[in-house]
Amino acid sequence: MPLFLPAFRLRLLGRFLSLAVVALGVDLIWGYTGLLSLGHGIFFALGGYAIAMFLNLQLPPGQLPEFFTLYGVKSLPLLWQPFHSLPITLLALVIIPGLVAGLLGYLIFRNRIKGVYFSILTQAALLVFYNFFNGQQKLINGTNGLKTDTQTIFGLLVSDPKVQFTIYEITVLALLLIYLLCRWLTSGRFGRLLIAIRDDETRVRFSGYDPTWFKVLVFSISGAIAGVAGALYTVQTGIITPSSMEVAFSIEIVIWVAVGGRATLVGAIIGTLLVRLAQSFLSEQFPDVWLFFQGALFLTVVTVLPNGILGGLGQLMTALGWRPRLATYPAIEADPEIQQERELLEHEQ
C-alpha cells in the first residue's frame, strides 16, 4: 500500500488508521458491552497530550517550552516533570486515560447508571475536560494546544518524512496488535460475559456476577486504547488542541463504528476508513454542505442500516442461504418456546 500512494495521501491514511484504533475501543464497549460512550475524546486527548508533552521537552537542559516564557512561568510545573523520559511517557499515554476512564466508569457504574444516562454523563465529562484544558493557559497552553511537528525525536524532526513513515509503520502495527487484543478479549469467556451484560444485565447480576467491575474494566481498557490512538494521531497531525475534545468528534467516532457494523471489530476499522475518506473527499469538493452529508449519514445508518455495512452484508448472506454463527442469545421473538406458546394462545381464541 505505501508504495502506491503519494506522501500526502499516505499521511492521511496513517491518520485514518490511528483513528481506526479509537474506533476499535469504542466498538469494544458499545458493540460488545452496550455502553454508548460519547466521551472518548477525553481519553484520546489525554494520550495525545502525554506524547506532545514528551516531545515538547526535547530541549537543551535548562530550557523551557516556548509558550511557558510567554506566560511568565519560570520553572517547569510538577505535572510536566515525568514526561522527560520516554518509557514513562509511553506508559503514561496508556495508563492515564485508562485510569481516568476507570475512575469515571466506577463512579457511574457503581450506581447502576446506564443506557442514555451513561451517554449523557460521558458527554458532560467531555465538556468539562474540554473547558478545563481550554482554560489552563499557563499549564498546557490552553486553546492553542501543543505543537509537535517542530519538535525533535532522537535528533530528527518529527515532521521529517522518514520519521513520519516510521510512525506510519508503528500505527499499522499498533492497529494490528490492538485488533488482536480486542479479538482475544471478545472471543473468550470475558467476551461472552460482555455480550451478556449488553443483552440482559439484570440476568447477569442474578446469575451471581457483578457487572460493575467488568464494565469498569472494559471501559478502562477502551480508554487506554483511545489514549494510544490519540498519541499516534497527534504525532501525525503535528498538533494536539482541546478541539479533539469537542462533542462532535466523540460522536463521530461512534458513527464510524455504526457505519462499519457494531460488534464486529473489523467493521470499526472499515467504517472509520470509509467515513473519513468520504469526509476528506466531500469537504474538499463541497466545503459548505459536508455537515448536511454527515447529518444524513447519521440518519441513514441509524434508520436504514442499523447493523452497519458488515451487518448488512451478513443479512445478505443469510438471505442467500448462508447460516451465520450466532453471537448472542436469540431475541425473545425468535425463541422457539415463546413462538410455540404464541401459537397455542392463538388456537385457543
Added chain:
Amino acid sequence: MSILLSGIFDGVSIGSVLLIAALGLAVVFGLMGVINLAHGELIMLGAYTTFVVQNVFKPLGEPWFSLYIFVALPLAFLVSGLVGLGLEKGIIRYLYGRPLETLLATWGVSLILQQFVRSVNGLMVLAILSFCLLCFGGLWIIQRRSDWPTVKNKARTILIPLSLALATVIGILLYQTQQPALVKPWFSARNVDVTAPAWLRGGLPIGDFQLPYTRIFIIILTIICVFGTYWFLNKSSWGLRIRAVTQNRTMSACLGIPTEKVDALTFALGSGLAGIAGCGISFLGSVGPNTGQNYIVDTFMVVVVGGVGNLLGTIVAALAIGVINYLVIVGSSMFALSLASAQAPSDIVEFFQFFATTSMAKVIIFALIILFLQIKPAGLFPQKGRTAEL
C-alpha cells in the same frame, strides 16, 4: 454583598432558561425514554424566530415594535413545535425502544439544522417546498385508492426518492438563474443580535445595583411556562393521558389511549417549550448556529439531576445548577479579592482565583453532580414503584 446578590440573580435567570428547555426535555424523556440531542437546535430555532419577528416589526415603527415579543413568543413555540412534530413523525417514531440509536439520529438532525440555519436561502426553501408538495401530495392522492394498505410501502419507497430527485433538479435549475434574492443566504454563519423592546431595557434599581428588566422578564416567562405545563399535565384530559402513558405504556394502550398521538403531542409540546427557551436566550446574548450546543449539556444535567418526568425535580435542579454555577465564579473571585486585600499568602489567593472562571465552574458543577448521583442515582425525586432495576 451586592455582587453576590446580582450573581445569584444572574444564576436564577440562567437557571430559568435552562428550566424551560429542560422541562420539554424531561417530559419527552420521561414519556418516551428518548434523549433528543437536537433539542439545542430547537432552542436555536426559537431564538432565530424571535430575530425574524423583530426584523419584521422594526420598519413598523414604535408602538408596534414594543409589542413584537408577544408575537415572537407564540411563533417561536409554534415553529419549534412544528419542527419537533415533523421530527417525531419522520424519524423518532421508527426508533422507539432503541434509545441509543435515537441519540445518534437526533444528533444527525441537529447537524442538519445547524447547517440549515447557516446556509438557508430562498432556493433551499423552494426546493424543500416542492419536495413536500410532490411527496405528500402524491401520498395524499394515492391514499384515496381503495388498495392503499397493500401499496403503502411501495408507494413510499417510490415517491420519496422520486420527489427528492425532482426537488434537487428544480433546485439546480433555479440555481442556474443566479437570482440574488434566491441565492443569498438569509442568516449566514455569523451571530445575530436581538434588540429588546424599549420597555425591557434598563433595570430595576435595588440598593447599589440593578436588576435588568430582561432577566426579570425571563424569570416571569419561566414561571408562566412552569404553571402552564403543570396545568396542562395535571388538569387537562390530554395531560392525564400523557401521565398515564408515562407510567405504563402498555396498559394505557390497552385502555384505549391513542399512544401514538400522545407521543406526537408530547414531542411537539417539549419542542415548543425549547422554542420559548430560545426566545428567552435571544435576550441574554447574541444568537448563532452554535447557540443550541452551548445550552444542551447543561439542560441534560438538569434532567439527570432532577429525575425523569418529574416537574419539581426539574425545577429544583435547574435553579440549583444555575445558581451554583454563578456562586462558584462570583464567590471564589470575591474570596480571592478579600484575601488579597487582607494580605494573605499569594498561593492561597491564586488558589481561589484558579476557581473563579467559567470553565472551573463547569468542572465543579460536574464533580458535584457525580457526587450527588452517588447518593441519589435516580435523581432528586425518583419515581416510586417496584422494579428490579436500580
